[in-house]
Amino acid sequence: MLQNNPFLMFLLILGMMAATYIPRLIPFYMIQDLRLAPRFKRFLELIPFTALGALILPGVLTSVPGQPLAMTLGIIFAAFWAWCKGGIMVPVAGAIAIVYMVLLIG
Amino acid sequence: MSIKLTAKDGIKAGIPIVMGYIPVAIAFGVLARSVGVSMLHTQLFSLMVFAGASQFMAINLIALGVGMGQIVLTTLLMNFRHFLMSASLSQRLGAQPRSRLPLLAFGVTDEVFSVAMTRKEALSRHFVWVLQLMAYLSWNAGTFAGYWLGDILPPMVQASLGIALYALFVAILLPEMRRSRQVLLLALTAGLFHTLLNLVDLLPAGWNLVAVIVIVSWMGTYVPSHNKKGGHEDAAE
Structure with a gap:
C-alpha cells in the first residue's frame, strides 16, 4: 500500500502539487499581456457565477452523508438569509448550527 | 469600481474562508490518519498541494489501493477548473509584475476565487494575497488539528461541519443572483x-x-x- 512507503508518498504529493499548481499558474502568464476580444472577456467574467452554481449542485446534496433532512434545512437557512440579508458569517455559522441541532434531535 | 480593495479589506473578507476551511481541514486530517497516512505526509498534502477536493480524493484512492499515476492524473483533471479560475482572476487583476505571478497563482482555490471575484470593487494583488494567506494558514492549522485532535470531536459535530463550505458558496452566490x-x-x-x-x-x-x-x-x-x-x-x- 502506498501509505506505507514514505518515498512513494512524497513522490505522490510532489506529483499532485504539480498537477494542482501548473493549471493555476499558466493562465496568469497567458492572460497578462493579451488583448482579449469582448466576448472572451465577458466569458471570463461569468466564470465565477457558473463555477459557484456547479460547485454547489449537486455536491451540497451529499455534504452531510445520509442526512438529507439536516442538510436541506441547513442550506435552506443559508440561502434564505443570504438572499434577504446578505453577509457570510450568519449563513455559514447558522447552517452548521441547524445541521447540528437536527442531528441532535433526530 | 473606483475603490480599490487593500490588504486590510482582505482580512475581513478572509474570515468566512477561515470559518469554512478549518472544519473541512479537520475532517481531512481525521480521514488521512484513519487511512494510515503519516502525520508528516498529511501535513505535506496541505502545505504543498493546497487543494481541498483533490486531497480528499487522494486519501480515498490511497485507501482503495489505487496507484500513484492514476491519483496524480485524477488530480490534474479535477484541478483543470482552476485553469479557468486563474484566467478569470488574472483578467480581473490586470497587469501585475511578472515576479509576483507565481505566488498569486499558488492560492487560487475555489473559495478564494469566489470571495475575491464577487467583490464589486477593484481587486489588488495584496487583497488577494491576504485572502490566500488566511486560507492557507487555516487549511494547514485545521489539518494539523484534525490529525491530532480529530478523535476528540464527536462524530455529530464533524458531520454538521460538512455543510460549511456549501453554506459559504451559497452565501457568496445568492446576493449576486438576486442582483x-x-x-x-x-x-x-x-x-x-x-x-x-x-x-x-x-x-x-x-x-x-x-x-x-x-x-x-x-x-x-x-x-x-x-x-x-x-x-x-x-x-x-
Whole structure:
C-alpha cells in the first residue's frame, strides 16, 4: 500500500502539487499581456457565477452523508438569509448550527 | 469600481474562508490518519498541494489501493477548473509584475476565487494575497488539528461541519443572483447541468465541472444582462 512507503508518498504529493499548481499558474502568464476580444472577456467574467452554481449542485446534496433532512434545512437557512440579508458569517455559522441541532434531535 | 480593495479589506473578507476551511481541514486530517497516512505526509498534502477536493480524493484512492499515476492524473483533471479560475482572476487583476505571478497563482482555490471575484470593487494583488494567506494558514492549522485532535470531536459535530463550505458558496452566490437575473439564470443552469452530467456519468472525474463552466459561461455571453441595481454590464457585442 502506498501509505506505507514514505518515498512513494512524497513522490505522490510532489506529483499532485504539480498537477494542482501548473493549471493555476499558466493562465496568469497567458492572460497578462493579451488583448482579449469582448466576448472572451465577458466569458471570463461569468466564470465565477457558473463555477459557484456547479460547485454547489449537486455536491451540497451529499455534504452531510445520509442526512438529507439536516442538510436541506441547513442550506435552506443559508440561502434564505443570504438572499434577504446578505453577509457570510450568519449563513455559514447558522447552517452548521441547524445541521447540528437536527442531528441532535433526530 | 473606483475603490480599490487593500490588504486590510482582505482580512475581513478572509474570515468566512477561515470559518469554512478549518472544519473541512479537520475532517481531512481525521480521514488521512484513519487511512494510515503519516502525520508528516498529511501535513505535506496541505502545505504543498493546497487543494481541498483533490486531497480528499487522494486519501480515498490511497485507501482503495489505487496507484500513484492514476491519483496524480485524477488530480490534474479535477484541478483543470482552476485553469479557468486563474484566467478569470488574472483578467480581473490586470497587469501585475511578472515576479509576483507565481505566488498569486499558488492560492487560487475555489473559495478564494469566489470571495475575491464577487467583490464589486477593484481587486489588488495584496487583497488577494491576504485572502490566500488566511486560507492557507487555516487549511494547514485545521489539518494539523484534525490529525491530532480529530478523535476528540464527536462524530455529530464533524458531520454538521460538512455543510460549511456549501453554506459559504451559497452565501457568496445568492446576493449576486438576486442582483442580476442573468447570474440567476446562469448559476441555476450550471448547477442543474452539473447534476445531470454527474447522473449520466459520461466524463472522467472533474471534467463534468470543467465542461459545465465552459459551456454555460459561453452561453451566458449571448444572454443580455439587465442588472436591477444600477449595473452597467451588457453582453459582449
